[in-house]
Amino acid sequence: MSFKVLLKKDWKQVSLxxxxxxxxxxxxxTLPVWTQIQSFDxxxxxxxxxxxxxxxxxxxxxxxxxxxxxFSPEYSYFIGDLQTLIPxxxxxxxxxxxxxxxxxxxxGSERNSQMSDFAMSLPFNRNQLYISKWLIGVSGIxxxxxxxxxxxxxxxxxxxxxxxxxxxxxQVAGLAGFMLLTGIAVFSLALWMGSFGGEAVSQVLxxxxxxxxxxxxxxxxxGSIYSITQNTAGVYDLFERAMESVFLxxxxxxxxxxxxxxxNMFTDDTVWENFMTVAxxxxxxxxxxxxxxxxxxxxxxxxxxxxxxxMFTNWLWLVxxxxxxxxxxxxxxxxxxxxxxxxxxxxxxxxxxxGFLAHLLAKRLLYRFNLRLKV
Amino acid sequence: MLTVQQxxxxxxxxxxxxxxxxxVGAGEIIALVGRNGAGKTTLLRTMVGIIRPDxxxxxxxxxxxxxxxxxxxxxxxxxxxxxxxxxxxxxxxAALYESIYPTFNRSTFRETLTRYNIDNKKxxxxxxxxKAMVTLSLAFAVQAKYYLLDEPTDxxxxxxxxxxxxxxxxxxxxxxxxxxxSSHQLHELERIADRxxxxxxxxxxxxMSLEEARETSVKLQVVFNDQVPVELLERKDIDIINVTGRxxxxxxxxxxKELDTFVDAHDPMxxxxxxxSLEDIFRxxxxxxxxxx
Numbered sequence: 001m002s003f004k005v006l007l008k009k010d011w012k013q014v015s016l017x018x019x020x021x022x023x024x025x026x027x028x029x030t031l032p033v034w035t036q037i038q039s040f041d042x043x044x045x046x047x048x049x050x051x052x053x054x055x056x057x058x059x060x061x062x063x064x065x066x067x068x069x070x071f072s073p074e075y076s077y078f079i080g081d082l083q084t085l086i087p088x089x090x091x092x093x094x095x096x097x098x099x100x101x102x103x104x105x106x107x108g109s110e111r112n113s114q115m116s117d118f119a120m121s122l123p124f125n126r127n128q129l130y131i132s133k134w135l136i137g138v139s140g141i142x143x144x145x146x147x148x149x150x151x152x153x154x155x156x157x158x159x160x161x162x163x164x165x166x167x168x169x170x171q172v173a174g175l176a177g178f179m180l181l182t183g184i185a186v187f188s189l190a191l192w193m194g195s196f197g198g199e200a201v202s203q204v205l206x207x208x209x210x211x212x213x214x215x216x217x218x219x220x221x222x223g224s225i226y227s228i229t230q231n232t233a234g235v236y237d238l239f240e241r242a243m244e245s246v247f248l249x250x251x252x253x254x255x256x257x258x259x260x261x262x263x264n265m266f267t268d269d270t271v272w273e274n275f276m277t278v279a280x281x282x283x284x285x286x287x288x289x290x291x292x293x294x295x296x297x298x299x300x301x302x303x304x305x306x307x308x309x310x311m312f313t314n315w316l317w318l319v320x321x322x323x324x325x326x327x328x329x330x331x332x333x334x335x336x337x338x339x340x341x342x343x344x345x346x347x348x349x350x351x352x353x354x355g356f357l358a359h360l361l362a363k364r365l366l367y368r369f370n371l372r373l374k375v
Numbered sequence: 376m377l378t379v380q381q382x383x384x385x386x387x388x389x390x391x392x393x394x395x396x397x398x399v400g401a402g403e404i405i406a407l408v409g410r411n412g413a414g415k416t417t418l419l420r421t422m423v424g425i426i427r428p429d430x431x432x433x434x435x436x437x438x439x440x441x442x443x444x445x446x447x448x449x450x451x452x453x454x455x456x457x458x459x460x461x462x463x464x465x466x467x468x469a470a471l472y473e474s475i476y477p478t479f480n481r482s483t484f485r486e487t488l489t490r491y492n493i494d495n496k497k498x499x500x501x502x503x504x505x506k507a508m509v510t511l512s513l514a515f516a517v518q519a520k521y522y523l524l525d526e527p528t529d530x531x532x533x534x535x536x537x538x539x540x541x542x543x544x545x546x547x548x549x550x551x552x553x554x555x556x557s558s559h560q561l562h563e564l565e566r567i568a569d570r571x572x573x574x575x576x577x578x579x580x581x582x583m584s585l586e587e588a589r590e591t592s593v594k595l596q597v598v599f600n601d602q603v604p605v606e607l608l609e610r611k612d613i614d615i616i617n618v619t620g621r622x623x624x625x626x627x628x629x630x631x632k633e634l635d636t637f638v639d640a641h642d643p644m645x646x647x648x649x650x651x652s653l654e655d656i657f658r659x660x661x662x663x664x665x666x667x668x
Contacts, residue, residue, distance in 0.1 A: 005471070008471070012462065113459060113461075115459045117452075118459035120423075120425040121424065121451075121452040122447065123444050123446070123447040123448045123475065123476075
């Protein structure tokens with residue numbers, strides 16, 4: 001029996017989103033480049049028509065600056081550089097949105113309907129079901145990148161600003177590869193969340209939480225320590241070190257993204273080397289990790305808990321505790337920062353209020369919003 | 376042979392299946408009956424691997440269905456609605472089944488569609504009866520050995536119900552496949568079932584043929600000389616269906632000599648044994664009320 005059958009079934013569910021992702025991926029890779037080129041053109045025309053207005057930055061000797069001179073790092077006026085041409089943020093944002101959507105259609109929506117029961121009753125094991133979903137989602141991101149990235153390079157290369165790419169083709173390819181890996185990492189994360197989020201909305205919520213959680217918990221701890229001790233320097237240093245740690249970058253695609261210095265990667269070899277080693281390997285590591293854990297949980301999840309916010313009902317207490325602690329810290333930070341300097345008593349009051357409200361929310365979300373089972 | 380071995384499952388700390396144990400032979404139609412919430416759907420979903428049991432196993436031949444997913448080519452589950460395929464057209468659904476199950480017989484499927492005048496539309500656009508016919512025809516066209524049908528006639532009109540039942544009987548006659556069917560339509564099941572599995576609170580209460588069930592319980596209409604004796608009305612082991620003047624209609628879970636002696640002792644004018652329907656057996660064995668059927 002062919003594995004292609006499952007791909008065909010999953011394709012039926014996700015084809016519209018898949019094609020939209022490929023189309024929007026091409027647009028996201030190219031349109032911002034084109035508009036940035038228009039913006040460069042306008043600025044260049046303005047400077048070339050009124051060089052005297054820009055003498056302060058270019059110097060009196062540059063009376064009729066050439067295009068290359070206008071972009072030269074020797075001068076302090078900044079029109080832009082190669083990294084401003086590459087639509088890094090837009091593409092990754094698109095991958096995050098579509099990664100979440102595709103994963104929730106592939107697993108969450110199945111759980112909402114009887115499709116999940118149908119799939120589980122077919123002569124395939126759960127590993128095959130999960131791998132098929134992963135492959136179909138990843139293929140959308142890969143195709144979108146394989147079409148979008150070369151088109152992006154082509155638009156730059158055929159423009160009058162192609163000189164910005166000279167000697168940097170490898171870096172641009174590396175950045176395109178990183179965008180692709182981040183897209184796959186986010187999709188793998190969202191699919192993993194679907195392995196225990198009982199329906200589409202829960203899956204999306206879990207995906208958002210999982211994307212933010214490692215960085216978010218660090219921010220909450222940092223804010224809490226600061227609110228209680230008012231020790232800015234020590235806390236900031238601790239936070240910086242934790243944020244830049246390889247461990248955090250490995251377990252959080254968001255932390256990995258925040259650590260990529262696209263501004264200096266084309267000019268600073270150390271940044272480039274760090275990018276090629278830590279950033280790329282962390283992305284690959286996260287993909288392997290999230291795929292593996294997702295496969296494991298998908299295999300073990302109690303299917304009878306479809307429709308519930310969290311399907312491993314034996315572990316609801318842990319989710320409850322984490323929710324209460326996080327919201328308590330948030331409440332504490334918000335209240336403590338109402339006064340200047342921060343007030344530790346207000347922190348504890350906010351902690352108690354936030355914790356109590358989170359406890360009520362958790363009770364409703366985790367224990368009451370459960371579908372009735374048909375037995 | 377499909378064997379269900381000591382199957383137990385707890386959901387939300389409630390014992391939904393409790394030590395369920397039975398075997399399904401070739402060419403059998405087994406009716407799975409029980410009150411709402413008794414565990415019928417969970418049992419069927421567990422038998423096909425959708426739900427994993429806490430303990431026990433479902434074996435097809437020597438192998439466990441939970442370990443060898445490919446065994447499910449011969450064990451087909453048909454849920455009570457066609458929701459899973461609602462975005463497919465009839466032909467797309469057939470193509471999907473054809474690619475999943477190498478034994479899928481498209482001409483058999485087409486024949487059924489033609490016979491019941493079903494067009495190639497999106498499944499969600501079909502009537503409830505047509506949806507049921509399509510899902511069943513898809514399943515039967517696979518030519519599997521075992522079918523687990525969850526309330527296949529639920530919500531269908533009289534004609535559609537009759538069509539579904541005919542289709543089921545034809546499959547068993549032609550291919551000697553086995554069908555386990557859960558339904559509340561007891562009067563229909565009694566026409567087709569070889570055996571009945573009664574489930575109560577997740578446990579198998581009884582497995583028997585309809586004849587055996589009829590021999591176990593008894594339904595009597597007794598006309599007394601005087602008023603219906605109060606002692607009869609107060610007996611805990613009988614289910615009074617109707618009392619009109621001197622006539623009492625009641626069922627007893629078990630046919631006992633003591634009951635016969637009790638009735639004879641009140642010198643009745645007439646004692647008539649009424650044939651028990653499956654609905655009567657269900658009511659007397661499982662204590663169901665008419666409203667739950």
